[in-house]
Structures are given as C-alpha cells and as structure tokens.
Amino acid sequence: MTFKFGFTEAAIAVVVAFLLLAMLFLPEYDRPPLASVQSGYRGTGMAQIYNPRTVAANLPANEVPEIAGLPPLIEAGPKAGDVYQNVQVLTDLSAGQFLRLMTAITAWVSPEQGCAYCHAGNNFADDDLYTKRVSRWMIHMTRDLNTEWTNHVQQAWKEEEQPAAGVNCYTCHRGNNVPQNVWFNTPSVADEMQGMVGNRAGQNRPAENVALASLPANPFAPYLVADTDESGNILQKIRVIGQTALPTGNRASIKQAEQTYALMIHMSTSMGVNCTYCHNTRAMGSWEQSTPQRTTAWYGLQMVQALNAEYIIPSQVALPQHRLGPLGDVSKVNCATCHQGVFKPLYGANMTGDFPSLATANTVSRETLLPGLASAEASMEIGATLKSERTAAAAPAAAPSAPAATTTTTVPADATPAEAAPATAAPADAAAATAVPADAAATEAPADAAPATPAAPAEPATPEAATEAATPAPATQ
Known part of the structure; x- marks a missing residue:
C-alpha cells in the first residue's frame, strides 16, 4: 500500500x-512513566521531574554503612592530648571520643589500608606520612564546615529536638582515599591545538562536567577558586545578566554567559534537579520570585570558593607529585563532591549526630597544622575575605514558598516504594558542602540585605520517604 x-x-x-x-x-x-512534583504556581512550569528507576538506583549508593567495631561514645574521661602523643586538632576530645572518631575515619576514608594509610608502623605519633598531615587539615575543614557555614550546611535537622545533620568525611569520600568527584585545572586555550577550526575557547568538545554539551568544559576554574584583584574584589563574577534596561557598565560577554550556563548545568546534574529548583521560570534572574533553595545556593557558592581557597589549594604544599593533576595542581571540590547526583547528600542523613565532635568549633588555628603554608597565604586570605563578606552581607532574600500546590505524580500501577519519586523537591536546608542551580554571584549581595532564612517546603525525612511519592499527598515530616 x-x-x-x-x-x-x-x-x-x-x-x-x-x-x-x-x-x-x-x-x-x-x-515513561515519570513522576512530576509541582513546586510553584500552576502554569509556570515549576516542577521537578523524577525517573523512579533512577531514584531507586541511587538509594544504595546513598546509604550510610554501619561501622564494624565502633566503640561506644564516651565523652567523660581524660583528654586525648593527655593520653596520646602529638594530638594537634582534636585536643578537646576525651580519649574515648578520639579513639572512636579515628575508627570511623578509617572506615570512611581508608577501609582497605586501615590505620597504616596515615600512620607509619607502630609509632602512631610520627608525622612522616603526608596523609596524616593532610588528614589533620581535613578534620579542621570539616569542623569549620559544620560550624562556620551553617547557612548551607544546616545544623537544625528537621526538628529542634533531633541532632544536627552536618557533614563528615564519608559525605565526600564514600570509602575512597580521595573523593571521586573532584576537578583539576585544564590546559589553557593557548596550549590547545588550533588547527583549521580556530580557537575553541575551551569548549565545543563534549564533557561530562556540562552534561556532554558544547559549553565550556571546565566552568569551575573561573568561579570556584575566586581569584581577586589587589583590592580583594572577585575578578570574574558568576552573574552575567544586566540589572538595568540600559547599558550601565555591564561588560559580560557571550563567552562569560556560556561559562555561567555551564556552571548551572553542573549544579543541576550534581543534584539531580532542574532549573526550577531554584529559579522561577517567568523571571529567572529575579530574587523576589525565586525559591528558598536559591538562597541556600548563594551561600553554597561562597562556601565552595572559600573551601578551595582556605583548605584545598593550601594543602598542595604537603602532597606528593602523584597526587597532583596534569598541570601540577591539587584536586579541588565542586557541587558533585558532596551531592553526587541527589538533592541532599546521602538524602540528608544525620552525619554528625553520632560524632558531635565534628560539629564543634576548632580550638586551634589551621595555620599551625601544615608546614610550608607561607606559599599559600594569598589563597587563604581570599578564603578569609569570602567568609567575612558572607557575614557582613547576607544573600538577597528569596521569595517565600508558593502556596501549597497540588502535586501530580505518575507512577506505574504496580510500583513498589523503591520505584517512586521524591515527594517534593529538596529543601532550603540542603545539608552539604555544595550548591544548587542558581545564577547568583557569590559576591553580589547588597550590603544592606538582611539575612534570608526562608521557610523550606515539605521534604522527605529519609531516603525511604524520598521514594514514597506514589500518591499525590505530600510526605509528612
């Protein structure tokens, strides 16, 4: 026919x-079938789309494993510094707490090598191994995250009577010596082969960092290291959109816009969400119409910049050559380092409740922990500047949550709880060191802006609850 x-x-x-x-x-x-969760007013396209099979596949990778042989938490007793030699960071812990935390860190970071990964032979006080010196640095960083960056790493977990969520070593390491989701500097445009295609400007080659798009393959170096000029101003800001109808000095180029968009794609894929998780589709750049999560993202961007500047880059002085990248730089963090594809790292698991010492303020300065830090002082000053700016100028206030919206979900009739999608989008109190899709610049908050702590929408309380959205009713907390 x-x-x-x-x-x-x-x-x-x-x-x-x-x-x-x-x-x-x-x-x-x-x-199909997919699950749709409405997060804003009808007709605005404010919805998160989840693949139930992807959610189910992510659950095992985001479960916190039990630690075999973990001693009980004993806060009483002599201090670790009085019992063990050469204790420099955790001097405020009891000997029982100290031994318990060391056991946990071994399981989190070096389950195969055991104690020998950081300690040389039977002399546990010896500092010969670089891994031990860097571990001190990282413990200091973890405490700093849990106490100094609470606008992103929230410490009020669900209910006031429940312990803090926070982060610990496992949040990023997941049983690996080095976190799997890190980044290095890439060769400059001048080092690339030009050929007949001309200057590719670091893009037009598929890269996992930007979801295999033709956008710049490394959007991290311009934004997540926070280079500053002599006056301490961030050289390249994330925001590229103009603030006025007429030209008033905004010199952002199309290339910079593509770099910003590449960073946004990284943030989105790192958390398994789309643009509407932070932005209102009718006015993407408007803070007043954004979701509360965008405020959390604003703090997260500053946090990642400061972490790289204050801790990660300075630690390079202690690392051997084989731990550095192709251009001789240390591996640095980004959103995926903690989030690893889900809206809250480990679906918001309580990471400090059993280890309260990691949510305690440091009692020693980090400058005393690594020798040779003079070469890294400039980087650390940048981090300190970012932290002071965060304290002085809060993020632009995001709009309050939209009125309760009817949630429409579509799941197979025979779906099991593990095949359903999260009941809602992620909350404003995402508990980890990373950010969410936002085009906000980490240094562009107005000086007179009030701290923004908008209420977050309802959320799944556990990974299991995150997969039980087969019915339209929102999950209870």
Whole structure:
C-alpha cells in the first residue's frame, strides 16, 4: 500500500522501529512513566521531574554503612592530648571520643589500608606520612564546615529536638582515599591545538562536567577558586545578566554567559534537579520570585570558593607529585563532591549526630597544622575575605514558598516504594558542602540585605520517604 506522499507501509514501519530503538537506547532518554512534583504556581512550569528507576538506583549508593567495631561514645574521661602523643586538632576530645572518631575515619576514608594509610608502623605519633598531615587539615575543614557555614550546611535537622545533620568525611569520600568527584585545572586555550577550526575557547568538545554539551568544559576554574584583584574584589563574577534596561557598565560577554550556563548545568546534574529548583521560570534572574533553595545556593557558592581557597589549594604544599593533576595542581571540590547526583547528600542523613565532635568549633588555628603554608597565604586570605563578606552581607532574600500546590505524580500501577519519586523537591536546608542551580554571584549581595532564612517546603525525612511519592499527598515530616 502506498500513501499520498509515496511512503509505503514498510518504510513507515522501518522509521517507527528506528525511533523506538533510539528512545530505548539513547543514554539521555527517560522512558515513561515519570513522576512530576509541582513546586510553584500552576502554569509556570515549576516542577521537578523524577525517573523512579533512577531514584531507586541511587538509594544504595546513598546509604550510610554501619561501622564494624565502633566503640561506644564516651565523652567523660581524660583528654586525648593527655593520653596520646602529638594530638594537634582534636585536643578537646576525651580519649574515648578520639579513639572512636579515628575508627570511623578509617572506615570512611581508608577501609582497605586501615590505620597504616596515615600512620607509619607502630609509632602512631610520627608525622612522616603526608596523609596524616593532610588528614589533620581535613578534620579542621570539616569542623569549620559544620560550624562556620551553617547557612548551607544546616545544623537544625528537621526538628529542634533531633541532632544536627552536618557533614563528615564519608559525605565526600564514600570509602575512597580521595573523593571521586573532584576537578583539576585544564590546559589553557593557548596550549590547545588550533588547527583549521580556530580557537575553541575551551569548549565545543563534549564533557561530562556540562552534561556532554558544547559549553565550556571546565566552568569551575573561573568561579570556584575566586581569584581577586589587589583590592580583594572577585575578578570574574558568576552573574552575567544586566540589572538595568540600559547599558550601565555591564561588560559580560557571550563567552562569560556560556561559562555561567555551564556552571548551572553542573549544579543541576550534581543534584539531580532542574532549573526550577531554584529559579522561577517567568523571571529567572529575579530574587523576589525565586525559591528558598536559591538562597541556600548563594551561600553554597561562597562556601565552595572559600573551601578551595582556605583548605584545598593550601594543602598542595604537603602532597606528593602523584597526587597532583596534569598541570601540577591539587584536586579541588565542586557541587558533585558532596551531592553526587541527589538533592541532599546521602538524602540528608544525620552525619554528625553520632560524632558531635565534628560539629564543634576548632580550638586551634589551621595555620599551625601544615608546614610550608607561607606559599599559600594569598589563597587563604581570599578564603578569609569570602567568609567575612558572607557575614557582613547576607544573600538577597528569596521569595517565600508558593502556596501549597497540588502535586501530580505518575507512577506505574504496580510500583513498589523503591520505584517512586521524591515527594517534593529538596529543601532550603540542603545539608552539604555544595550548591544548587542558581545564577547568583557569590559576591553580589547588597550590603544592606538582611539575612534570608526562608521557610523550606515539605521534604522527605529519609531516603525511604524520598521514594514514597506514589500518591499525590505530600510526605509528612
């Protein structure tokens, strides 16, 4: 049989078969059914789309494993510094707390090597191994995260009577010596082969960092290291959109806009959410119409900049050559380092409740912990500047949550709890060192802005609750 335009039934069947095969085997295609969670007013496209199968697959990777042989928490007794030699950071812990935390860190960071990963032979007080010196630095950083960056790493977990969520070593390491989601500097444009295609400006080559798009492959170096001029001003700001209708000095280029967009894509994929998690679709740049999560993202961007400047880059002085990247730089953190594909690291698991010493303020300065830090003083000053700016100028206030919206979810009739999508989008109190999709610049808050702590929408309290949204009713906390 031949149709009006000359197509035969066989030809049409071949085309249909090809399209079906493409949908089944293309890696970026999500076959139905999918789950849709409305997060804003009707008609604005404010919704998170979840693949129930992806959610179920992420659950095992985001469960916190039990630690075998973990001693009980004993806060009483002599201090660790009085019992053990060469204790420099955790001097405020009891000997029981200290031994318990060391056992946990071994399971979190070096489960295969054990204590020998940081300690040389039987002399545990010896500092010969670089891993021990850097570990002190990282413990100091973890405490700093849990006490100095509470606008992003929230310490009020669900209810006031419940312990803090926070972060610990496992949040990023997940049983690996080095976190798997880190980044290095890449060769400059001048070092690339130009050929007949001209200057690629670091883009037009598929990269996982930007979801295989043609955008700049490394959006981290311009924004997550926070280079400053002599006056301490951030050289390259994340925001590129103008603030006025007429030209008033905004010199951001299309190239910078593409770099910002690449960073936004990284943030989105790092958390498994889309742009509407932070932005209102009708006015993407408007703070007044944004979700509370955008405020959390504003603090998160500053936090990542400060972490790289204050802790990660200075630690390079203690690292051997084989731990550095192709250009001789240390591996640095970004959003995926903690989030690893979910809206809250480990679905908001309580990471400091059993280890309250990691949510305690440091009693020693970090400058005393690593030798040779003079070469890293400039970087540390940048981090300190970012922290002081965060304290002095709070993030622009995001709009309050929209009125309770009807949530529409579509799941298979025979779906099990592990195949359903999260009941809501992630809350404003995302508990980890990273950010969410936002085009906010980490240094552009007005000086007179009041601290913004907008209320977060309802959220799943546990990973299991995050997969039980098969019904339209929101999950209870």
